[in-house]
Amino acid sequence: MAKANLLYAQSGGVTAVINATAAAVIETARRHRGAIGRVFGARYGILGVLREELHDTSALKAADLRALAQTPGGVFGSCRFKLKDLETDRAKYQRLIEVLRAHDIRYFLYNGGNDSADTALKVSRLGEAMGYPITCIGVPKTVDNDLVGTDCCPGFGSVAKYTAVSVLEAGLDVAAMADTSTKVFVIEVMGRHAGWIAAAAGLAGEGRDAPPHLILFPEVDFDEQRFLDAVAATVQRVGYCVVAVSEGVHDASGHFLSDTGLRDAFGHAQLGGAGQVIAEMVRGKLGLKVHWALPDYLQRSARHLASQTDYEHARAVGAAAVEYAVAGLNGVMPGIRRLSDAPYRWQLEPVPLEKVANHEKKLPKGYIRADGFGISAKARAYLKPLIQGEAYPAYREGLPGYRRFTLPLARKRLPAWTQP
Amino acid sequence: MAKANLLYAQSGGVTAVINATAAAVIETARRHRGAIGRVFGARYGILGVLREELHDTSALKAADLRALAQTPGGVFGSCRFKLKDLETDRAKYQRLIEVLRAHDIRYFLYNGGNDSADTALKVSRLGEAMGYPITCIGVPKTVDNDLVGTDCCPGFGSVAKYTAVSVLEAGLDVAAMADTSTKVFVIEVMGRHAGWIAAAAGLAGEGRDAPPHLILFPEVDFDEQRFLDAVAATVQRVGYCVVAVSEGVHDASGHFLSDTGLRDAFGHAQLGGAGQVIAEMVRGKLGLKVHWALPDYLQRSARHLASQTDYEHARAVGAAAVEYAVAGLNGVMPGIRRLSDAPYRWQLEPVPLEKVANHEKKLPKGYIRADGFGISAKARAYLKPLIQGEAYPAYREGLPGYRRFTLPLARKRLPAWTQP
Numbered sequence: 084m085a086k087a088n089l090l091y092a093q094s095g096g097v098t099a100v101i102n103a104t105a106a107a108v109i110e111t112a113r114r115h116r117g118a119i120g121r122v123f124g125a126r127y128g129i130l131g132v133l134r135e136e137l138h139d140t141s142a143l144k145a146a147d148l149r150a151l152a153q154t155p156g157g158v159f160g161s162c163r164f165k166l167k168d169l170e171t172d173r174a175k176y177q178r179l180i181e182v183l184r185a186h187d188i189r190y191f192l193y194n195g196g197n198d199s200a201d202t203a204l205k206v207s208r209l210g211e212a213m214g215y216p217i218t219c220i221g222v223p224k225t226v227d228n229d230l231v232g233t234d235c236c237p238g239f240g241s242v243a244k245y246t247a248v249s250v251l252e253a254g255l256d257v258a259a260m261a262d263t264s265t266k267v268f269v270i271e272v273m274g275r276h277a278g279w280i281a282a283a284a285g286l287a288g289e290g291r292d293a294p295p296h297l298i299l300f301p302e303v304d305f306d307e308q309r310f311l312d313a314v315a316a317t318v319q320r321v322g323y324c325v326v327a328v329s330e331g332v333h334d335a336s337g338h339f340l341s342d343t344g345l346r347d348a349f350g351h352a353q354l355g356g357a358g359q360v361i362a363e364m365v366r367g368k369l370g371l372k373v374h375w376a377l378p379d380y381l382q383r384s385a386r387h388l389a390s391q392t393d394y395e396h397a398r399a400v401g402a403a404a405v406e407y408a409v410a411g412l413n414g415v416m417p418g419i420r421r422l423s424d425a426p427y428r429w430q431l432e433p434v435p436l437e438k439v440a441n442h443e444k445k446l447p448k449g450y451i452r453a454d455g456f457g458i459s460a461k462a463r464a465y466l467k468p469l470i471q472g473e474a475y476p477a478y479r480e481g482l483p484g485y486r487r488f489t490l491p492l493a494r495k496r497l498p499a500w501t502q503p
Numbered sequence: 504m505a506k507a508n509l510l511y512a513q514s515g516g517v518t519a520v521i522n523a524t525a526a527a528v529i530e531t532a533r534r535h536r537g538a539i540g541r542v543f544g545a546r547y548g549i550l551g552v553l554r555e556e557l558h559d560t561s562a563l564k565a566a567d568l569r570a571l572a573q574t575p576g577g578v579f580g581s582c583r584f585k586l587k588d589l590e591t592d593r594a595k596y597q598r599l600i601e602v603l604r605a606h607d608i609r610y611f612l613y614n615g616g617n618d619s620a621d622t623a624l625k626v627s628r629l630g631e632a633m634g635y636p637i638t639c640i641g642v643p644k645t646v647d648n649d650l651v652g653t654d655c656c657p658g659f660g661s662v663a664k665y666t667a668v669s670v671l672e673a674g675l676d677v678a679a680m681a682d683t684s685t686k687v688f689v690i691e692v693m694g695r696h697a698g699w700i701a702a703a704a705g706l707a708g709e710g711r712d713a714p715p716h717l718i719l720f721p722e723v724d725f726d727e728q729r730f731l732d733a734v735a736a737t738v739q740r741v742g743y744c745v746v747a748v749s750e751g752v753h754d755a756s757g758h759f760l761s762d763t764g765l766r767d768a769f770g771h772a773q774l775g776g777a778g779q780v781i782a783e784m785v786r787g788k789l790g791l792k793v794h795w796a797l798p799d800y801l802q803r804s805a806r807h808l809a810s811q812t813d814y815e816h817a818r819a820v821g822a823a824a825v826e827y828a829v830a831g832l833n834g835v836m837p838g839i840r841r842l843s844d845a846p847y848r849w850q851l852e853p854v855p856l857e858k859v860a861n862h863e864k865k866l867p868k869g870y871i872r873a874d875g876f877g878i879s880a881k882a883r884a885y886l887k888p889l890i891q892g893e894a895y896p897a898y899r900e901g902l903p904g905y906r907r908f909t910l911p912l913a914r915k916r917l918p919a920w921t922q923p
Binding site: 161467 | 513516517519547550574575576577578580581582583584664667668669671672673674675676677678679680681682683684685688690706707779794795796797798799800801803804805806807808810887890891892893895898900901902903905907
């Protein structure tokens with residue numbers, strides 16, 4: 084294939100290490116001067132392609148790329164936007180091809196989760212379906228860790244580490260104060276469908292007396308009485324109780340905890356979140372003093388506590404995606420294959436996007452403790468390697484030296500596009 | 504004074520570095536073998552003294568003390584319990600003296616905030632008032648940073664650093680997603696009466712376009728319309744808006760935001776917290792997508808991101824308190840005196856507890872930006888030195904090597920005490 088430009092785009096929720104992937108993509112592409120010309124980063128993901136808003140990364144120096152790899156968030160911006168199938172969204176795909184052609188782009192790297200793998204798969208078929216020669220590679224990323232075809236997802240190891248450390252620290256705080264203050268502490272973590280982050284909270288302690296004493300997974304139907312009994316028993320035995328709850332916890336009828344109960348002064352339903360509902364439940368039904376925490380975006384942007392393993396995964400999938408593209412692979416994603424738990428060894432291999440798109444990997448039954456309130460030894464063996472090492476960013480005057488990049492947009496060559 | 508034992512107790516909310524103070528107390532006391540015998544740590548603060556539950560620290564080795572200095576929470580436990588004046592609580596003071604006498608304790612170090620300074624002051628007068636020879640030293644500690652007599656409070660610098668870093672990181676996340684997702688991000692921080700932690704959020708960025716765009720202080724009466732206008736203008740100008748709100752924000756009539764509106768399914772009022780109220784307000788009134796975070800105990804236990812300056816303060820006040828006690832000072836507290844902002848230089852000096860007890864240092868007017876929504880250059884100059892340096896704990900297998908100590912309790916010599 085003749086020399087062509089490469090387009091990289093980020094999709095869905097950003098992570099602490101997605102920019103490490105971006106930096107690796109740019110660095111690796113520059114080592115393929117014979118095959119790759121410019122590297123563009125789409126502004127706000129696939130929408131930036133449709134809008135013809137393409138950041139030109141040529142101005143980034145080696146030191147900039149090192150800083151980029153240490154900066155959380157998404158340098159080019161990301162989006163929540165899904166392309167439908169070729170028939171339904173034909174006009175959008177045609178626009179996509181026009182933009183790619185106008186900027187001589189024939190390598191497209193799409194960095195995201197399930198939905199993005201689906202989009203990448205469709206784009207990879209544009210050559211066959213619509214005659215535009217494109218090599219499209221999916222690049223895995225999601226804090227939810229729910230992609231199939233890869234042992235884990237870049238972004239997850241860091242949120243796992245943040246969650247485990249936070250639960251460990253807050254647990255020590257609660258233990259110190261429990262005699263006269265808070266008896267039950269609740270922390271709500273992300274994971275609408277899969278309990279991977281909730282499971283990571285379990286790394287904070289081992290044995291039934293160490294926090295977190297109870298974990299509530301979306302994979303286990305919530306039973307109020309069983310839960311309250313477990314809280315009461317823990318407070319009785321240990322003096323306090325730390326609960327980690329996934330935002331996606333629901334009862335046997337599929338009713339989300341987060342949808343229950345809270346109303347504002349005007350009677351409008353409020354999405355209190357599973358953590359708050361659990362906290363109010365414990366306070367109301369057991370009469371115990373409760374505190375609760377909701378890290379929200381803090382958990383997925385906590386680059387200050389990024390896992391070194393996760394950082395290495397994030398860089399490696401970026402570099403591999405470029406290598407795959409240059410090698411002419413199309414419609415694949417670099418998947419992480421685990422070779423052993425301890426010592427932790429892994430390698431990358433190309434996984435067809437058909438195997439990835441629109442699938443969702445939940446926490447296996449065997450990863451959940453028999454009582455449903457904790458993680459098994461198997462889960463621990465799986466999770467442990469993913470939080471190893473501290474990929475600290477460099478600090479300047481007490482704060483991480485994160486950089487905000489203002490990259491020029493490539494000159495537009497096409498008429499403006501307005502979202503239909 | 505003949506050789507006697509020393510008692511150290513923690514009081515009120517624990518911090519990321521209060522155990523660094525504890526370690527320094529024990530280490531320094533051991534260097535005064537001529538004056539100090541054993542060092543006891545009261546279990547759950549002053550209550551442990553009344554209950555005659557005194558941990559004997561003799562078994563702690565040098566390596567244990569190094570680990571202790573890196574562990575958040577309170578090693579001996581803390582309490583929320585205030586002794587009233589000598590007349591009202593005479594029986595408790597008598598019990599206190601009995602316990603001190605039974606264990607030959609004539610040095611008492613009380614590590615806490617405003618209330619604890621008041622208790623320490625009362626105990627320091629027991630010699631005069633009730634004939635028991637005691638040397639009592641207050642040791643400053645509070646994440647709220649609201650003690651007078653000291654330029655800052657050990658514990659605050661670390662929560663300030665955590666808050667600034669968290670706002671910086673979440674701000675990058677929101678910026679990346681704002682085009683199609685969250686437009687307004689709200690983070691609620693501690694500080695019921697004083698806006699020091701809220702002010703620290705301001706360190707995350709400089710200039711009106713950098714997060715946090717708006718800070719809500721307890722020192723500034725909340726005006727809903729002015730706030731909503733400012734949010735709308737920020738979203739219009741920047742594309743998104745990050746708001747840091749102190750838990751203690753209230754309107755001109757003193758009505759706390761956290762007390763408004765939310766009710767559960769049974770109509771019971773819920774303390775939603777100021778952050779949630781602000782988030783719902785923005786969503787309801789401006790129709791913008793909002794996310795909100797509530798770090799709660801995570802912020803004050805985040806030893807993984809402790810400020811080196813704060814850590815050094817925490818150790819220094821512990822060491823000085825012992826030196827003051829041995830030197831025969833009574834009823835004082837080591838106060839931090841700032842000598843210069845840049846380079847940051849400071850020293851300790853004994854401050855009479857009368858000047859500290861029952862006072863509260865709010866954010867000075869001059870620290871708040873003219874529009875009431877940010878911090879001034881003066882505040883920045885004050886805050887900056889306090890978050891300098893990263894006092895990282897040592898990690899083991901991906902997690903901080905925090906230790907849970909199970910220290911023996913000294914054999915009881917008195918009849919049991921039951922709280923009246």
